[in-house]
Amino acid sequence: MSPPTDPRVRRTRAVVLETVLDLLAERGVAGTTVEAVAERSGVAKTTIYRHWDGQAALVLDAFAGVRRPPEDPDTGTLRGDLTALATGLAGAVSAGPAAGLWFALVDAAERDPRLGALHHREAELRHAVILRVVERGVGRGELPDGTDPAEVLDLLAGPIFYRRAATGATVDRRYAERLVDRVLRAYRT
Known part of the structure; x- marks a missing residue:
């Protein structure tokens, strides 16, 4: 959808999408209904339905506005690359507008095929970025031949999501560095 040219429409859409992000972070997808968005934003439901066909479309549009794909770091070492990626992931699930969205999206993906497809994409x-980084590390001899990049991804990302979702603990750069060192040490033994 191309952006609206009328400044009033742009402002209204921005208010609605900001409200959707706030509600997603507070209540998850189930609590982010068109009615809740209308009530909180002050934008009429009819106006919302003029631009989005329902809750899933609102969530998809809001998520598209804040998602930032990770950059492919190339620090020259696997440790440096993985630390950059782990730190970025930790930041994404801990702070900023997308932090609450990750967990809301995972939850909603189980029930809504459109949100499931978004989550999968x-x-x-x-x-793909982490897999490339691991494959580069194997190519440089920093990991043994035959290392499964998907397994390294699981070992790296899993603890970050668990620590944030299950315990609410902070995931900072020091934690990311220790995690990367443990994962790399496991492959060197």
């Missing part, structure tokens, strides 16, 4: 984009 997002995961593939993010995973």
